[in-house]
Amino acid sequence: MAQTKNTAKIAIIGAGSVGATIAYACLIRGVGKQIALFDVNRAKVDAEVLDLNHGLQFVPMATVEGSDDVGVCADADIVVITAGAKQKQGQTRMDLASANADICRKLVPQILHVAPDAVFLLVTNPVDVITYVTVKLTGLPHSRVLGSGTVLDSSRFRYLIAERCRVAVQNVHAYIAGEHGDTELPLWGSASIGSVPLLEWTGAGGSGPLTAEIRDGIAREVVESAYRIIEGKGATNYAVALAGSRIIEAILKDEGRVLPVSSLLDDFYGISDVCLSVPAIVGASGVGERLPVPLSDEELVGLRSSADAVRSVARQFGF
Ligand SMILES: NC(=O)c1ccc[n+]([C@@H]2O[C@H](COP(=O)([O-])OP(=O)(O)OC[C@H]3O[C@@H](n4cnc5c(N)ncnc54)[C@H](O)[C@@H]3O)[C@@H](O)[C@H]2O)c1
DSSP: OOGGGTOOEEEEEOOSHHHHHHHHHHHHHTOOSEEEEEOSOHHHHHHHHHHHHTTGGGSSSOEEEEESSGGGGTTOSEEEEOOSOOOOTTOOGGGGHHHHHHHHHHHHHHHHHHOTTOEEEEOSSSHHHHHHHHHHHHOOOGGGEEEOTTHHHHHHHHHHHHHHHTSOGGGEEOOEEBOSSTTOEEOGGGOEETTEEGGGOOOGGGTOOOOHHHHHHHHHHHHHHHHHHHHHHSOOOHHHHHHHHHHHHHHHTTOOEEEOOEEEOSSBTTBOSSEEEOOEEEETTEEEEEOOOOOOHHHHHHHHHHHHHHHHHHHHTTO
16 A cells, blocks of 8 residues: 555545545545546546646645546555435435445446455445445455444534533544444443543533433434435535545554444454444554443443344345
8 A cells, every 4th residue: 555655546436425525625635645536427527527626736736537437446545435326305324225235236346456455445325234245245354344434423423512512522532333324323431521421521611411311312413414414405525525534544644543434343242244333443454453442231232233223234135
């Protein structure tokens, strides 16, 4: 991988709302030196590439190219998959599984052929199922296939906690684990602000303690926020793109950053053979150790039922 030479190539599959905004976020953050966009829609990919290229003067040195030929992804260090159907109003992420697993079946072998050394980052929904499908299709070391998982949900969670407790979002440490979807669960027991456990938060700045009712409201809002955004503007793109570019940066700069990415679990609290998000160390080789986060009995039950939900959808499509 070329990360130490700062010549890293990021191939983004799908130049839709999410893919194009990930490219934009990477450019602005100075993550990666070469960005390649691949999309079956030639007019769309050409237009996005042109628009991004017109902004190059204002960002750290980089190049952007695009094509409807998968060859544009050749020798990428990271392949980010965003291609596929997105949720329409009223649809859950799991409703996309069939169409998007089919796209993956066709696409992933072609990409692997041209970018055999890449780390694969899945964003297409349902991301846990699609990550599992990609693990199985590629046969790559499990560390090299990860999903954006609940990195986005955790940032939504932290934002809501920060707003309620009147502190900077950067000082909130809290994770959403499990499925990136309706069965995800907030890990309240290990959450903290500064070094104050969240469950002991007494309400600095007049914010008041986080009662069970307030906590339930926050958790519900995290789950429902994508539905609200889709209702208003048809897609979610900014926060997922920032989350995606953060994961890419952690890989390219070998940061060892703790992020709740989705990866194949192997006896994580007895959970195996399913891709789910738990806090894990992310660096040059992709996803490393999963952290043994302390879980309450209730959290463990929640994580197991999230695992069952994701596994049963993957099984329906022969994975
Ligand atoms: N994981 C997350 O946190 C997260 C957040 C938001 C969206 N998503 C998901 O990301 C995906 C993309 O969402 P979007 O809003 O960008 O959708 P979009 O419709 O704007 O873009 C999808 C793009 O994929 C392209 N495409 C379709 N099939 C392709 C193929 N075989 N090869 C190459 N390109 C192909 C389409 O031409 C289109 O440009 C959806 O599945 C959505 O649910 C995930």
